[in-house]
Amino acid sequence: MSVTIKDVSSHANVSIKTVSRVINNEKNVAEATRSKVLASIKKLGFTPNKSAQSLRSKRSYIIALLYDNPNKSYLADIQNGILQVCKKTGYNLVLQECDYKNKNLSNSIINFVEDLKIDGLIVIPPLSDMDDFLYKLGHANIHYSIITPSNKKFSSLYVSSNDYDATYQMTEKIISFGHKKIGFIKGDGMHSASNLRFNGFINAIDDYSLERNFDWIIQGDFSFESGFQAGEKIFSSAEHPTAIFASNDSMAAGVMKSAQMKKILVPNKLSIVGFDDTPTAEQVWPSLSTVKQPVIEMALHAAKLLIGEFDGLTEETVSKEFKSEIIIRESLKKLK
Secondary structure, X not given: OXXXXXXXXXXXXXXXXXXHHHHOOOOOXXXXXXXXXXXXXXXXXXOOOHHHHHHHHOOOOEEEEEEOOOOHHHHHHHHHHHHHHHHHHXXXXXXXXXXXXXXXXXXXXXXXXXHHOOOEEEEOOOHHHOHHHHHHHHHOOOOXXXXXXXXXXXXXXXXXXXXXXXXXXXXXXXXXXXXXXXXXXXXXOOOHXXXXXXXXXXXXXXXXXXXXXXXXXXXXXXXXXXXXXXXXXXXXXXXXXXXXXXXXXXXXXXXXXXXXXXXXXXXXXXXXXXXXXXXXHHHOOOXXXXXXXXXXXXXXXXXXXXXXXXXXXXXXXXXXXXXOEEEOOOOOOOOO
């Protein structure tokens, strides 16, 4: 049998009205009482009827994910993390594709929120890097949490990752394998992560007194095609690197295709490294060494932060930085 609000009331030894106030996150409840009710809700596994709540509170119990990101695997992981929280809390998720180049984006999103009565937004790169856009959302009193923002001052609800440190560490790992001639494929300049990853790479190169060869440092946009084109440029230079670090797995796969078409053996003649640990990393051959970013966990935390802002049922959470993991596979080989 499903747990009812009456069961929670009895377990917490408070009135049904008090439980209702806690569920609706009303302010006129003592903190000790609120904590006791939340503990009972958690222990009993009570899930409120969101339809009934919606009628009473005029809220939709809908959150939206705003995205403009060509990486389907990244987007799927983001959805996965958010949906885990939605399933537990009774919220629904809608997706809203955006064009970050649209000059009227702020107004269109504000209208979207108002028309659908969206309770809050989760914003991912590159939208989470757009300060003016975030400022206008806040000015319109729209609740939102952001994933890997370039500027944390626009929201206290954010999750970030250690892109700089992870890239520095992976570059160190490449160097430890004997590589001194290392190329780098930069990501889309609209993403703050692109600059963090490039800075991590270039600082490691400098700290180990290796040469910066700008014929091997190419601008990409996180797409497979840009990785392929970057490979073509690098392999047309007079001298080739022995390793290439791409800012994501899609571009690394593009470099790998370009190398194979040039009959450059990977990893015997060229080591290739990516970032993100998407399914592509294990689907290509040789399998790709990469940096594993905990995207699902980051999205899950971002959803908890957002829902926790206006719903007392989620556990108390704080904004935090997530750590990435270095994954070594076949595409990175030690030089003899």
